[in-house]
Amino acid sequence: MEKIGVISEATEKKIKIKVARDHACGGNCAQCLSCAGRELYLDADNTGGFKAGEQVRILMEDPVFYKRLLGGYALPAVMFVLGVVLGYMLFASDVISALSGVVLLAATIICQRIFFKNKGGAFRVEKMK
Numbered sequence: 001m002e003k004i005g006v007i008s009e010a011t012e013k014k015i016k017i018k019v020a021r022d023h024a025c026g027g028n029c030a031q032c033l034s035c036a037g038r039e040l041y042l043d044a045d046n047t048g049g050f051k052a053g054e055q056v057r058i059l060m061e062d063p064v065f066y067k068r069l070l071g072g073y074a075l076p077a078v079m080f081v082l083g084v085v086l087g088y089m090l091f092a093s094d095v096i097s098a099l100s101g102v103v104l105l106a107a108t109i110i111c112q113r114i115f116f117k118n119k120g121g122a123f124r125v126e127k128m129k
Contacts, residue, residue, distance in 0.1 A: 001060045001062065001065045002057060002060075003057075003058045004055060004056070004058070004128070005018055005020075005055070005057075006018050006054070007050050008041070008052065010046060010050050011046065012046060014043060014044070014046055015043070015045075015050050015125070016041055016042070016043055017042045017056060017125065019039065019041075019042060019058065020040075021038050021040055042058065042123070044125050047125075048125065048127060050125070050127070054127065054128075055128045056125050056126060056127060057125070057126045057127075057128055058124070059124045059126065060123040060124075064123075071112065072112075075108060076112075079105055079107075080101045080102070080104060080105040081101070082101075082104060083097075083101035083105065084097045084100065084101035087100030087101060
């Protein structure tokens with residue numbers, strides 16, 4: 001995966017990169033209103049002597065990208081369904097099975113936030129040529 005961004009803030013040790021989000025609607029933002037004026041900010045180490053205002057290329061290897069994609073979307077969805085199924089098997093109640101699915105989903109997200117917080121090395125930042 002490759003994206004282009006602009007450094008919005010730079011210190012000797014850290015940089016903040018502003019990246020435009022991809023359009024989920026194929027560029028027809030007036031209909032979906034999901035991406036109007038939304039930018040994504042990434043924090044990284046300032047290993048290349050970057051300065052504010054510079055345009056940079058952000059690179060992430062495909063296996064890392066897909067691993068994070070699956071961990072962020074597929075795992076919580078699977079855990080929600082597992083919670084619903086287990087809740088229904090144990091209690092035979094729709095309400096309790098729905099609650100158990102939500103509880104397992106929330107527990108999965110909380111565990112991901114705690115244990116996988118700021119795992120470095122996910123992407124590289126290069127100067128534009």
